[in-house]
Amino acid sequence: MGEFRRLLSFVLPYKNLLIISIIVVLISAFIELSLPFIVKTAIDKHISPQVAKLEKIPPWKDKYPDAFFENFVLIYKLPNHLRAELEKLGYISKERYFIISDSIENAIKFKDKYIISVEDYKSIKNSISLRKDDIFGIVLLSGLYFLLLILNFVLNYFQIILLTLIGQKSIFVIRTKLFEHLLNLPLSFFQKQKVGRLVTRVANDIDAINEFYTSVLVNLVKDFILIFGIIILMLIMNVKITLIVLSIIPFLIIATALFRYFARKAYDNVRRILGELNAFLNETIIGISIIQAFNSQRYMLSKFLNINNELFKAFLNLIYVFGIFMPVVSLASSIAIALLIYHGGGDIIRQAFTFGALVAFINYIEMLFNPIRDLAEKYNSMQSAFIASKRVFLLLSEKEEDKGKGIILDEIKGHIEFKNVYFAYEDEEWVIKNLNLTIEPGQKVAIVGPTGSGKTTIMNLLLRFYDIQKGEILLDGVNIKNLDLKFLRSQFSLVLQDVFLFSGSVEDNIFLYRKNGKVENYFDYLGIKNLIDINKFVNERGVSFSSGQRQIISFIRALANNPKILLLDEATSNIDQETELIIQKALLKLLENKTAIIIAHRLATVKFVDKIVVLYYGEKIEEGTHEELLAKKGFYYHLYTLQFENV
Numbered sequence: 316m317g318e319f320r321r322l323l324s325f326v327l328p329y330k331n332l333l334i335i336s337i338i339v340v341l342i343s344a345f346i347e348l349s350l351p352f353i354v355k356t357a358i359d360k361h362i363s364p365q366v367a368k369l370e371k372i373p374p375w376k377d378k379y380p381d382a383f384f385e386n387f388v389l390i391y392k393l394p395n396h397l398r399a400e401l402e403k404l405g406y407i408s409k410e411r412y413f414i415i416s417d418s419i420e421n422a423i424k425f426k427d428k429y430i431i432s433v434e435d436y437k438s439i440k441n442s443i444s445l446r447k448d449d450i451f452g453i454v455l456l457s458g459l460y461f462l463l464l465i466l467n468f469v470l471n472y473f474q475i476i477l478l479t480l481i482g483q484k485s486i487f488v489i490r491t492k493l494f495e496h497l498l499n500l501p502l503s504f505f506q507k508q509k510v511g512r513l514v515t516r517v518a519n520d521i522d523a524i525n526e527f528y529t530s531v532l533v534n535l536v537k538d539f540i541l542i543f544g545i546i547i548l549m550l551i552m553n554v555k556i557t558l559i560v561l562s563i564i565p566f567l568i569i570a571t572a573l574f575r576y577f578a579r580k581a582y583d584n585v586r587r588i589l590g591e592l593n594a595f596l597n598e599t600i601i602g603i604s605i606i607q608a609f610n611s612q613r614y615m616l617s618k619f620l621n622i623n624n625e626l627f628k629a630f631l632n633l634i635y636v637f638g639i640f641m642p643v644v645s646l647a648s649s650i651a652i653a654l655l656i657y658h659g660g661g662d663i664i665r666q667a668f669t670f671g672a673l674v675a676f677i678n679y680i681e682m683l684f685n686p687i688r689d690l691a692e693k694y695n696s697m698q699s700a701f702i703a704s705k706r707v708f709l710l711l712s713e714k715e716e717d718k719g720k721g722i723i724l725d726e727i728k729g730h731i732e733f734k735n736v737y738f739a740y741e742d743e744e745w746v747i748k749n750l751n752l753t754i755e756p757g758q759k760v761a762i763v764g765p766t767g768s769g770k771t772t773i774m775n776l777l778l779r780f781y782d783i784q785k786g787e788i789l790l791d792g793v794n795i796k797n798l799d800l801k802f803l804r805s806q807f808s809l810v811l812q813d814v815f816l817f818s819g820s821v822e823d824n825i826f827l828y829r830k831n832g833k834v835e836n837y838f839d840y841l842g843i844k845n846l847i848d849i850n851k852f853v854n855e856r857g858v859s860f861s862s863g864q865r866q867i868i869s870f871i872r873a874l875a876n877n878p879k880i881l882l883l884d885e886a887t888s889n890i891d892q893e894t895e896l897i898i899q900k901a902l903l904k905l906l907e908n909k910t911a912i913i914i915a916h917r918l919a920t921v922k923f924v925d926k927i928v929v930l931y932y933g934e935k936i937e938e939g940t941h942e943e944l945l946a947k948k949g950f951y952y953h954l955y956t957l958q959f960e961n962v
Contacts, residue, residue: 322527322704325485336477336533343470344540346463348548351678353463355552357456358671359391361449364411366390366430373406384426387412391669402665415445474533482528490521493707499715502780503740509594510601516710519589520703527700531693538686538693545683552672556658560651560680567647567687574640575694581633582698586706588626595622641688648684652677716779721799727806727879729756729910730791731777737785738776746772748933750786754926759911761921763954764930770914774882777912778804808873812885814865816857821849824857825872837871881911918955927951 326333359365369386376383382392388407390398401407412430415422419439422429428448436442443450494517505513549557599606599615606615655676662668731754738747746769754760762770775781776788779795788795795803816824822834834849847864857865873881915921922941929937929944929951937944937951944951 321708322524322700325489326481326528326532328488329481329484332477332481333533336474336481337536339470339474339477340533340537341540343467343474344537344544346467346470347541347682348544350460350463351675351682352548353456353460354678355669355671355675356391357453358674359669360671361446361452361456363670364390364433365414366412366425367407368410368412369406370408371406373401387423387425387430391671413446414448416447417445419445478529478533481532482525485528486521486525489524489707490517493517493521493711496711496713496715500713501716502775504713509590510597512590512594513710514597515590515593516707519593520586520707523696523699523703524707526696527704531696531700534689535693535697538689541682541686545679549676549679552675553659553662553668556655556662556668556676559654559658560676562654563647563650567644570640570643570647571687574636577636578633578640578694579698579702581629581636582702585626585629585633586699586702588622588629590706592622592626595619644684644688648680648688651680651684655680716800721802722793722797723799723802724791724793728791729879730754730789731880731910731912732789732792733773733786734789735786736776736783736788738772738781738783740781743784746933747776747783750933750935752928752935752938754910754912756910757908758926759906759913759924761913761915761924761927762930763915763918763921763927763951765932765954767932768930769933770930771884774809774884774912774914777880777882778807778809805876806879807882808876808878808880809882810866810869810873810884814857814862814869816853816860816865816868818855819853821847821851821853821868824853824868825875827872834871834875837875879909881906881909883911883913885914885916918951918958929954 366387367390369383369388372383379392382389388401390411393401398407402409411433412423412425413433413436414425415429415431415436418424418429419431421435422431431439431445436445439445497513497517546557546561549560595618599619606612655673659668659673659676663670663673731752733750733752736747736750737745739745750773762773764770772781776783777795779800782796790798790803790806825834825837838847838849847860847867851859853859857868860868873883911924913921913924918941921927925940927937927939927941927944928935929949931950937947937949939947945955
C-alpha cells in the first residue's frame with residue numbers, strides 16, 4: 316500500500332483531470348449497467364406476453380396500482396417472487412395475453428388497448444401488424460441502446476485520452492525527478508551499482524509505472540463499480556438466483572488470493588533478472604573492444620545465455636501462473652451461467668422468473684466475470700508497477716550529496732592543507748593514514764607512489780566525492796566540509812587518466828554546454844590546433860578520436876573552466892612524446908599563478924614542480940624537490956632509478 320500511495324502522490328497535481336476521468340468512468344459504468352436492463356425491458360414489455368388473467372383479487376392489490384386492471388395484471392410490473400406466489404396461491408391463471416392496438420375477434424378491452432391470448436394470437440395471419448406499440452417500443456429501446464453504445468464509445472475515447480495525459484504528465488515528473496536525483500547522488504553510490512540496473516530504473520521501470528497510470532488506476536475504479544452495480548441489479552431482479560450464482564465467488568476469492576501470492580513472486584523474479592540482463596548488456600557493449608581483443612565472445616555469449624535462460628524460465632513461470640488462473644475464471648463464469656440456466660429456466664416455467672430477466676442475468680454474469688478476468692491482467696500491471704515503483708522509490712530514497720548552504724569565499728588563493736587526515740572506503744581499512752600536507756597558493760605539487768598508495772583518492776577527497784573520517788582538509792583556512800559544495804568544485808578543474816567524452820561536438824565537450832569563449836582560442840594558445848579537427852563529431856565515449864586526442868580535449872576542458880586549482884591525474888599518460896613536449900611547454904605558462912596537484916607515474920614529467928610528495932600505501936613517507944629526493948636516495952630515488960633502468 317505504501318507504493319500505491321506514493322504512486323498516487325504523483326497524480327495529485329492533476330487531480331482535476333483525474334476527477335473528470337472518474338466522472339467519465341462513472342457515466343460509462345452506468346451506461347454499461349443499463350444496457351442489459353434495456354434488453355430485459357424490451358423482452359418482458361414488448362416481446363414476451365405481458366398480461367395474465369386474475370382468478371381472484373389479491374388483498375394487497377392496492378400496493379401495485381399500475382400492475383392491476385379489473386380482472387387482469389401486467390406481469391412485468393410485478394416483482395418475480397410476487398408473480399410466482401400469485402400463481403402458486405391461485406390468484407392468476409397460467410394463460411397469458413399480448414397487448415394489441417386494434418379490436419379483433421376474441422380481443423378483450425384492456426385500459427385503452429386490447430389484449431388477446433397467446434393461442435389466439437398464434438392463429439392470426441399478419442399478427443405482427445397488431446403490435447404496433449410493441450414494435451415502436453422495440454425500435455425506441457433499440458435506438459436508445461444504439462445511442463448509449465455510441466455515447467459509451469465517445470466516453471471511452473475521452474477516458475483513454477485523459478488517462479494517457481495523466482499518465483504521461485505523471486511519468487514525465489517521475490522520470491525527471493529520478494534523473495535529477497541520479498545527477499545529485501554521491502560518487503560512492505555509482506561505484507557500488509551496475510549501470511544497466513540504473514538504466515532499467517529510468518527506462519523499463521518507469522514504463523511499468525506508466526502502464527499503471529494509463530490502464531489500471533481509473534479502470535480499477537470502473538471494474539469495482541461494475542462488480543457492485545451488477546450484484547445490486549441482480550439482487551433487485553431475483554435474490555435467490557443471485558445468491559446461487561454468487562455461491563462460486565468464495566472459491567474464486569481463494570483462487571485470486573493464491574494467484575496474487577504466486578504472481579507477485581513471479582514478477583519480482585522477472586524484474587530482478589531483467590535488471591541483471593540490462594546490466595550485463597551495458598557492461599558487454601562498453602567492453603566490446605576487450606572482448607574481441609581477447610576472443611572472449613564465446614564466454615560472453617555463454618554467460619548471456621545463462622542469464623537469458625533464467626529470464627525465460629522466470630517468464631515461463633509467470634505464464635504458468637496466468638495459465639492456471641485465467642481458465643479458473645472462465646470455468647467459474649461457465650458454472651455460473653449453467654446454474655443460472657438450470658434454476659432460472661425452472662423458475663421461468665414456474666412463472667417465478669421472466670425470459671427477459673434470464674437474458675439480462677446472462678449478460679450481467681458475463682459482465683461480472685469480465686472485470687474479474689480483467690482484474691487478473693490489471694493485477695499483472697499493478698504488480699509490475701508496484702515492484703517497479705518499489706525499486707524506483709528505493710533509488711529516490713538514496714541520500715543525495717549534502718549541498719546545504721555552505722560558505723562562499725569572496726576570493727580563492729589556493730592554499731590547501733591536510734591535517735591528520737584518515738580515510739577509508741569501507742570500515743577502517745585506511746586508504747589514507749594520518750596525512751599532513753601543506754600546499755601553498757600557486758605551488759605545483761606532484762604526488763607519486765606505487766599503485767594503490769592513495770594518490771587519486773586525495774583528489775577525490777579534495778572534490779568531496781568522499782568525506783574523510785578523521786582530520787581536516789582546509790582550503791584557504793576553511794574546512795572544505797563547511798564550504799558550499801558547488802562553489803568548492805567550481806574552484807577545481809580535473810583531468811583524469813581515463814577520459815570520458817560525451818557524444819556531440821568538440822566544443823560541447825570542452826565547455827560542457829557552458830559557453831566560455833571560443834574553443835579555437837585554446838587550441839591556438841597551446842599551439843596544438845592541427846592535432847584535432849575541432850569540427851569533427853564526437854561519437855559515444857569519443858571512440859572516433861585517438862587516446863591522445865581525447866586526453867588533449869580533456870586537458871583543454873579543464874583549462875577552459877579557468878580554475879584556481881588544477882588536478883591532473885596522469886594528464887599526459889596517453890599522449891605521444893611529440894604532443895607531450897608541446898603540452899609540457901604550454902603547462903609552464905598555463906599553470907602560472909595557479910595551484911596544481913599532479914599525480915604521475917612517469918617521474919620524468921614532474922621534474923619542474925615545486926614539491927614532490929611520495930605516498931606509500933596511504934602514508935606520506937617523503938617530501939621535497941626532485942633534486943632533494945634524489946639526494947636522499949630513499950624511496951623516490953628507488954622509483955626513479957627503476958624507471959630509467961627500464962627505459
